[in-house]
Amino acid sequence: MANPRKEDVVVTGLGAITPLGADVPALWDGMLAGRSGVRRIDDLVKDYEFHDDLPARIGAPMATPPDTLLPRVQARRMDRCQQAALVAAQQAWAQAGAPGVDPERLAVAVGTGIGGVSTLLAQDDVIERSGPGKVSPLTVPMLMPNGPAAWVSLEFGAKAGVYTPVSACASGAEALSLAVRLIRAGEADVVIAGGAEAAIAPLTLAGFAQARTLSKRNDDPERASRPFDADRDGFVLGEGAGIMVLERAGFAEERGARVLGRLAGVGVTADAHHITGPDPSGAGQIRAMLRAVADAGLSPADVTHVNCHATSTVVGDVGEAAAIRGALGGDVVLTAPKSALGHLVGAAGAVEGILTLLSVTEGVIPPTLNLERLAPEVDLDVVRGEPRRGPVPAALCNSFGFGGQNVSLLFTA
Numbered sequence: 001m002a003n004p005r006k007e008d009v010v011v012t013g014l015g016a017i018t019p020l021g022a023d024v025p026a027l028w029d030g031m032l033a034g035r036s037g038v039r040r041i042d043d044l045v046k047d048y049e050f051h052d053d054l055p056a057r058i059g060a061p062m063a064t065p066p067d068t069l070l071p072r073v074q075a076r077r078m079d080r081c082q083q084a085a086l087v088a089a090q091q092a093w094a095q096a097g098a099p100g101v102d103p104e105r106l107a108v109a110v111g112t113g114i115g116g117v118s119t120l121l122a123q124d125d126v127i128e129r130s131g132p133g134k135v136s137p138l139t140v141p142m143l144m145p146n147g148p149a150a151w152v153s154l155e156f157g158a159k160a161g162v163y164t165p166v167s168a169c170a171s172g173a174e175a176l177s178l179a180v181r182l183i184r185a186g187e188a189d190v191v192i193a194g195g196a197e198a199a200i201a202p203l204t205l206a207g208f209a210q211a212r213t214l215s216k217r218n219d220d221p222e223r224a225s226r227p228f229d230a231d232r233d234g235f236v237l238g239e240g241a242g243i244m245v246l247e248r249a250g251f252a253e254e255r256g257a258r259v260l261g262r263l264a265g266v267g268v269t270a271d272a273h274h275i276t277g278p279d280p281s282g283a284g285q286i287r288a289m290l291r292a293v294a295d296a297g298l299s300p301a302d303v304t305h306v307n308c309h310a311t312s313t314v315v316g317d318v319g320e321a322a323a324i325r326g327a328l329g330g331d332v333v334l335t336a337p338k339s340a341l342g343h344l345v346g347a348a349g350a351v352e353g354i355l356t357l358l359s360v361t362e363g364v365i366p367p368t369l370n371l372e373r374l375a376p377e378v379d380l381d382v383v384r385g386e387p388r389r390g391p392v393p394a395a396l397c398n399s400f401g402f403g404g405q406n407v408s409l410l411f412t413a
Helices: 024-033 072-076 080-095 117-130 139-143 147-156 168-184 202-210 249-254 283-295 314-328 345-362
Strands: 009-017 106-111 190-197 240-248 261-270 305-307 333-335 394-401 405-412
Touching (some): 009 080, 024 345, 080 147, 080 190, 080 240, 106 147, 106 345, 168 240, 168 405, 190 345, 283 314
Antiparallel strands (some): 009 240, 190 240, 394 405
């Protein structure tokens, strides 16, 4: 982007570890190739007494264990979601060129929906089996939701603030929106922002299954996540992390940074309707999209692509499609990454934000997997089969979470 305006917030670094690979190129290549990161996960739950009774036996774990990408001693002091956040942040920081920013002008905002649940469950097993004297002294720092953000702050010496949005499936996107606001408010020149989650465990699987939100296609893992398909039956739980380095455009320009794109607008709203169900009117989602568009100084007609939240639930996908039509009309092109990645919960918005930015800068929209029969209520153009190539001047990324959280991010080149 040539001659960015001083008030713009630009992206200079991207990092990710996902079910499709250990970095952003693997993520992007996998999405364009139509690969799925969903598989059977019997190995992840085999040590639990009641694992044979779990209704969900599939998931989308990280393709590369994050602890293998960090020093062994450091990794042992961190929960899996913290490891993922740090791995992704290291990648993003390196791509950004390790900005020489005053530590008091460097902030961190890394969201998570659940936090260190694996640590919590493992240490609960320890106290039940061996008593309180055997519980790890690192239990609390490993399970606390602000752990991923704290580790990133420690790694890069960020002293302008460490923030942890915890807003269910919108956490990663909300962290990115918070980063934009921090920079615009003059509180930071650079923010390392995104989301991380690693919550594939019997308790979370059972809880989501009891809420009737998980797919039951245990014998057909790669075809289980089917956003917008008439035969969708729920999401697949995934894990991973996505991180961006965001900068004040003037600061990036002064240091000669390579700008990857622009996070031009953010919209955050709440439904105030139900603890798990979205407002059926779609009003909150519509307001989030329109706020992001207006925040970028654009009109709805300028948006040609939406990277959808679309989890593959029966109600959610139809509601989002209706909200998109209500906010933007019927001429936008949609894609649904959770068909390949599963639902990364608190990391979803950050990873999908990376994909949205790449669609803008690369001029290509990845396909939605497993979309064999478009649900009749979804009267919109959803990419399937092959990637869709062509200019994408402005694109929205949607993230919606339990509690009525709605976040839309608008990216431009």
